[in-house]
Amino acid sequence: MAVRKNQATLTAQEKRAFVNAVLALKGNGGYDSFVSTHNDFIISDTDNGERVGHRSPSFLPWHRRFLLQFEEALQAIDPTVTLPYWDWTADRTAGASIWGADFMGGNGRSGDSQVTTGPFAFSTGNWTLNVRADSRSYLRRALGSGVAQLPTRAETSGVLAISTYDAAPWNSASDGFRNNLEGWRGVNLHNRVHVWVGGLMTTGMSPNDPVFWLHHCFIDKLWSEWQRLHPSAGYLPTAGTANVVDLNEVMKPWNNVTPADMLDHSARYTYDTGF
Ligand code: CU1
Ligand code: CU1
Numbered sequence: 637m638a639v640r641k642n643q644a645t646l647t648a649q650e651k652r653a654f655v656n657a658v659l660a661l662k663g664n665g666g667y668d669s670f671v672s673t674h675n676d677f678i679i680s681d682t683d684n685g686e687r688v689g690h691r692s693p694s695f696l697p698w699h700r701r702f703l704l705q706f707e708e709a710l711q712a713i714d715p716t717v718t719l720p721y722w723d724w725t726a727d728r729t730a731g732a733s734i735w736g737a738d739f740m741g742g743n744g745r746s747g748d749s750q751v752t753t754g755p756f757a758f759s760t761g762n763w764t765l766n767v768r769a770d771s772r773s774y775l776r777r778a779l780g781s782g783v784a785q786l787p788t789r790a791e792t793s794g795v796l797a798i799s800t801y802d803a804a805p806w807n808s809a810s811d812g813f814r815n816n817l818e819g820w821r822g823v824n825l826h827n828r829v830h831v832w833v834g835g836l837m838t839t840g841m842s843p844n845d846p847v848f849w850l851h852h853c854f855i856d857k858l859w860s861e862w863q864r865l866h867p868s869a870g871y872l873p874t875a876g877t878a879n880v881v882d883l884n885e886v887m888k889p890w891n892n893v894t895p896a897d898m899l900d901h902s903a904r905y906t907y908d909t910g911f
Contacts, residue, residue, distance in 0.1 A: 638905040643720035651739045655755045657710040657717045659762050671767040671843045678840035688888050693802040694881035695818050696859045697898035699852050721853035725789040730779040740847050749776035749835050765844050776835030783831045791823040796862050801872045806880045857907050871895045
C-alpha cells in the first residue's frame with residue numbers, strides 16, 4: 637500500500653527520489669501535459685457548459701483523480717515514490733525546510749521573482765516552462781507577498797467541521813465544505829495558499845511549480861479527514877443538476893471516472909496518519 641507522507645518527515649533520500657522522478661517526468665515531456673490539462677480546466681462560474689475542475693462540487697474528486705494520475709506517472713519512473721503533502725498550517729514560513737535547496741527550492745528573487753535555488757531553478761537547465769502565458773520561461777515565486785499568512789490549524793478545523801459537502805448554486809458562491817475549503821468563501825484555505833506562494837501558483841498553469849502537488853495532496857488529505865469526520869455526509873449533488881458533475885456522472889477529461897469512484901482512496905493509497 638502506497639503511503640503518502642508529510643513532506644516535513646521525508647528523509648534526504650526520499651526527497652531526492654521524489655525530486656528525481658519529477659525531473660525525469662519533466663525531461664521526457666510527460667510533466668507538461670499535466671500543466672496543460674490543469675489549465676484547460678480552469679473555468680469561471682459564467683462559462684457555458686459544465687464546471688469540472690474548479691468552482692464546483694467536483695473540485696475535490698477531479699483533483700484526486702488528477703493527483704493519482706501524476707503519482708502513477710512518477711511511480712512508472714520510480715516505484716518507491718509517493719506524493720508528499722505540505723501541511724501549511726505547520727510549515728508556514730519562507731524559512732521552512734520545504735523551501736530548501738534539496739527539495740522545492742526557495743523564494744523568488746526580488747525584481748523578477750525568479751527561483752534561483754534548488755532543483756527547479758531555471759539555471760539548472762532542467763526546469764524550463766513550456767506551458768506558459770508569456771515569454772518568461774523561469775519558475776517564479778513571491779512567498780508571503782500576495783497574502784501575509786497561510787491558513788492556521790484553527791481555521792482549517794473550522795472548515796472541517798462544516799457538515800454539508802456542497803450546496804446550490806454549486807459554484808463559488810456556495811456555502812458548504814467544498815467551497816470553504818476551495819476558498820471562495822469564508823476563511824479561504826486552498827486559494828489562499830496559491831496566492832501565498834505567488835508566481836506561477838496564482839495562475840491556471842500552477843502545476844508548473846512542483847509545490848502544487850504537495851499543496852493539493854494536503855487538500856486531498858483534508859477531504860479525507862472530512863470524510864472520516866462526517867461518514868454519512870457523502871458527495872453532493874447526487875443527480876439531475878445542470879452544469880455540474882453529479883455523483884455518478886463522468887468527469888472530463890477522463891470520461892471514465894465519476895465522483896463516486898473517487899470517494900474511497902484506501903485501495904490506492906493511505907496517509908501516514910492512518911487513513
Ligand atoms: Cu486546480
Ligand atoms: Cu489548487
